[in-house]
Amino acid sequence: MGQPGLTTQAKLAGTFVKDLYVAKAKTQYAARVQHGPLAQAIVWPGKLNPYPFYDRVRDMAPILPLPREAKVHVASGHAVCRQVLKSHDFGVGGRTIVGKDAFEFSMSLLEMDPPEHTRLRRVAAPAFAASRLGGYATAIEKIVHERLDDVEPGATFDLIDQLAAPLPIRIISELLGVPDVDERRFLRWGTALGSALEGPHGLWHAKKILDAKTGLDAMFERIVQQRRADPRDDMISMLVAEEGAAVRSEEILPLCVLLLVAGFETTVNLIGNAVLALMRNPEQWQLLVKDPTLAARVVEETLRYDPPIQFTDRIAQRDSVIEGYEVPAGHRVLCLLAAANRDPARFERPNFFDITRTDIDHLAFSGGVHYCVGAPLARLEAQIALRVLAERMPKLHPGGPPRRRSSVTIRGLRSLPVTEAH
Template structure:
C-alpha cells in the first residue's frame, strides 16, 4: 500500500479500503508527517474513547490552530493565528475533561432530555414538509443543510432572519478548521458569531426565557454558572456541531439509499424502516470518522506503545466496519442490529445531541420516501474535503421521474364511442 495520506483525494473519497489495511496490518499506526497515531480496530477504538483519564480531550488552546493535522495549511504562526487565539477562550464539551466536562454536560443536558427532544417532533415534521415542498435540485442545499439550522435556531430562540448567517458562520468555521477552506472567512465568521452570541447571551441574562441559551445562562442551584466566554463557546459549539452532524447524516443516508433503490422502495412501503436506515447509515458511513485525543501517559494498545503526549485518532469510521465485530460490515442492510456502533462516540463524550440528530434524520427519510418516492441522484455529489468529517456539500437530485410517452387511456376511447349526451334546457 502507498503511504497513507489522510488529506489526499483518494482517502477523502473513500477511506474504507485504507481502514481495512490498517485493521489487518497496522491496527495502531503512527503517521510521522502528521505526528498522529491512528487506532482502527473496534475494541481498541472503544477502549480509547472510554478511557478519559489516559486519553484526554483537553487539546489545549493551541491544538485547534497550531499544526492542524486535518488542515495542513493552518500554520502555527502569523497574524491570522494570533487573531484566532485572541477570540474568547473557554471550556467546551468537546475539549474538556472531568470535572470541568461533568459540570458542562450537566448544564446543557437539561436541553436534550428525551422528553424535550420528543416534544420537538411535530415542529420538525412541519419544517421538513415545508422544505420538501421547495426541494428543487440539491438535497443538501434544500433540505439536509437548512433543516438542522432552522431547528437549532428555534431551540435558541434566534430570529428566523438570521438562519442564513447561522449557516454561513457554521460552514466557514468548519471549512477553515477541517477542510482546507479560507482562513480569512473563518476568522471573519469567528468574530461575527462571537459578537452575535455575546449580545444574545447578555440579553438572555437580563430576560431569560424557556430557550436553550436561557437554560445555559441560568445558574445551578449550587450557584455554579458559566463564564461569558464559556457561554459564547457553548453556543458556537451547539450551532456548528448540531448543523454539521445532522446535515452529513441525512446526505450520507440518502447517498447510500440512492445506490440501493430496492431499499429505498422498502422504506416507501414501510416508513418504520427509516429508523433502521438511520442506524445503518451511522454505522456504514457516519458523519464523524475520527475523534482526537491526547495520551496523558505511555499506553500500550495491542502490541504497540503510544507515548505520553501523543495525538491519538481513534477511527470510529473504521471501528464501525471492523469484521471482528460486524458480519458483512461493508454491506448496507436494514435488517441489521446496529445499535452498538460508535458513530456518536462512547463514554463520557458520547454525543449529547444524538437523539436530536436521529430524530431529524428519521423524519427527513420518512418524509422524502412518502412525498418523493421517485427521488433520484442527478449528478456527481460534492464531498467535504476532510478526513474526519464525512458528508457532502451538494447532492444533485431529480425530484420527479422522467416523463414517459403518453398511452391512450381506455376511458377516453369508451367516451369517444358513446353518443353525445343530450342536453335539455329549461
Template sequence: MTALFDPRDPAVRTDPYPIYRRLREADPVHQSHFGYWVLSRYADVDAVLRAPGVSSEFYRNQVWAERRGGLDSPLVRSVRNWMLMLDGPAHRRIRGVLGKVFTRGAVERLRPRVTAEADRLLDAMGDGEADLIESLALPLPVTVTCELLGLPTDNRVQCRQWTEQISRVIDPSITAADVAEMNRAETEFREYVTGELDRRRAAPTDDILSLLLHTEVDGVRLTDHEIIANVLFLFVAGHETTVNLVGNGVLALLRHPDQLQLLRENPELMPGAVEEITRYDAPVQIVSRLLDEEVVLDDAVLPAGAKVMLLFGAANRDPARYSHPESLDVTRTGIKTLAFSGGPHYCLGAALGKMETAVVLTKLLRRYGKMELSGEELRWRSNVSFRGLERLPLRLLR
C-alpha cells in the same frame, strides 16, 4: 514512499473506505509521519474513547494551537471552553447544564416542529430537479438549532455560514486561509450572540439562552464566554452531523435500491435504518485525542504523551465487529456505531440528529414514488473530519 494514511489525500474525502480497509489490514495501530498514532479497528477506537487518562483538550498542544492562530486567537480562546474540548470536572459542569436541553423527552417535544419544518421545506422544494443539501438537509438542522436556542431564525443563513467556517477547527488538513476565515467567523458569531445575551438580561424569555444565563451548577453560573463558546459548539455539532447524516443516508439508499425498496415497504424499520446509515457512512469520520497516560491495547501500547487519531469511519466497517460491513443492511441489528463518539464525550445531540434524519427520510419516501441521482458528478466537502456532500442533485417524482 507513499504514506499509508495521509489526511490530505483527496481520496480520504471522496472515498476513504478502501484506504481504511488497507490500513486495518496492514497496520491497524499505525504510527504516521505526521506524529499521530492512527487507529482503525473498532475495539481499539472504542478502548481509547473510554480509557482514563485520555484527553480531548487539544488546545494544550502548542503545535495544534499555533496552527489555528495561537492560544490568544479568537478561535482557540473559544475552543478552550467547548464542552467537546474539556475533560473531567470542567467537562461535567458544562455537560450538566446542556444535558437538560437534550433529554429524551425534550427531543421528542421537538418532533412536531421538526416535522412541520421538513414539510415546509419539501413543499418549497417541490418535484423534479432539486439539490437535497441546499433545499432540505442544510436549512432544517440550522432552523431547529436556532429555535432550540431561541435565536431568530431569520439569521439562520448567516449562522450556517459561520458554523461551516468554524467547523474546520478539528480538521487535520486546514490551511492558513482556513485559519483566517475561522477566526473572523468566530469574532462575528461572538458579537452576534453577545447581543442576544444582553437582550435576555434586559427581558428574560423562556428559551435555552435564558436557561444558560441563569442555571447554576454547584452554585456557579456559566460565564458569558462559556455560554457563547458552547452555543457555537452546539451549532457546529448539530448542524454538521445532521446535514451529513441526511445527505449520506439518502445517497447510500439510492446506491442500494433493494434497501430503499425494503424501507418503503417496511417503514417500521426506519429507526434501525438510521442507525445502519450512521454506521455505513458516518457523518463524523475522524477525531483526535491526547494521551496523558499510557493506553494498553490488545496487541500494542500507546505511550503517554502520544497524539492519537481515531478513524470512526474505519471502525464502523470493521469486520471483527460487523458481518459484511461494506454492505448496507437496513435490517441489521446489534449496531453500536461510534459515529457519535463514545465514553464521557458521547454526543449529547445524537438523539436529536437521528430523529431529524428519520423524519426527513420518512417524509421523502412518502412524498416521492421515485428518487434518483441526476447524473451530476458528486463533490464532497473539503473537511475530512466531517464527511458530507457539497450538493446532492436529485430527480424527484410523485
C-alpha cells in the same frame, strides 16, 4: 516584533494558523513519509472513497504507530477505538485546538476533560434530553413538509440545499433561542467553523473562520444581553441562568457557538449521506418506501456505514498499553471511527449498506465522556426527514452526480441532486 501593517484580526488569524495546523501537519508529513494508505486519504480529501484506504490501514494492525517524531498512533480497529474513547487514560487535554492567545476560537467542551467538561456538559445536556426533544418532533415534521412542498412535481432539486441544511439550522436556532434566523448566513458561518476541526488550509481559510466566529459572537452577545433582562424557555436563557454558578461568563459564547455547530453539522451530513446511500442501493430505498418505520434503522446504518465524522483523537494522559501496543504519555491516538465501523471483526458484511441490520454498535458519535451531546437531536431530525421523504417521494432517484465536501474529518455533501422525474 510584529509584522507592520497587519490588522489585529490578521494577527489573530496568523496565530490561529500556527496553533491549529501543527498536529495536522505532523500527521500528514508522517503518513506521507511512511507512504502508507492513510496518506492518500489525507492528500485527496473528498476526492476519493476513503474506505478502501481504511481497510488497508486496519489490515496492517488495529493500531499503527506513525514515525516516532510524529508521536501519533492510528487506531482503526473497533475494539481498539472503543477502548481509547472510553478509557480515562486518554483525554483531550493537551490537544488544544487553539492557543490561549486565540481564545475566541475555543470550542469549549471539545477541549475539556473532567471535571470541567462534566460541569459544562451537565448544563448543556438537558436541552438535548429525550423528554425535551419530544416536543420538537411536530416542528421537525412541519419543516420537512414545508421544504418538500416547495419542490415542483417532477423537478430536480438539491436535497442538501432544499432539506438537509435548512432543517437542522431552523431547529437548533429555535432550541438556542435565535430569532429571525438567516439560514444562508448561519449555514456559511457554521460550515466555516466546522471546517476548523481539521485545521486551516491557509491564511484565507483562517480569516474565513475568524469572520464566522466574530459574526456569531456578536449575534450571541446581543441575545445573551437580551436574555439577562428577559429570560425565555431556550438554551441561551438556561446558560444565562447558570452564569456565575455552573457556567463562567466567558464560557457562554464559546458554548453557544459549539452547540450551534454541533446542532446542525452532524445532521446535515447524516441526512445527505443517508439519502445518497439509499439512492445508490435502490433495493434499500424500496424497503424504506414500503415500511417508512425503518427510518430509524436507516439512520443507524448510515452512522455505521458512512458517518459524518470520520475520526477523532485523544491524548494519552499517562503511559498506556492498548491491545498490546505501548502508547507513551503525551502521544496522540487518531481514532478512525469510520474504519472501526466497518471492522469485519465486529460487523458481518461491513461494506454492505443494509437497513435491516440490527447490530448497531457503531462509534459514529464517539464514546466515553465525550459522547456527542447532540446525538438524540441528530437522530430525531434524520429519522423524521427520511420517513417523510419516503412517504412523499417514493419514486425518488438520483438527478445528477453528487458533490462531496473537501474535508478529511467531516464526510458530507455539498450538493445531492435528486428527482422523481422519469
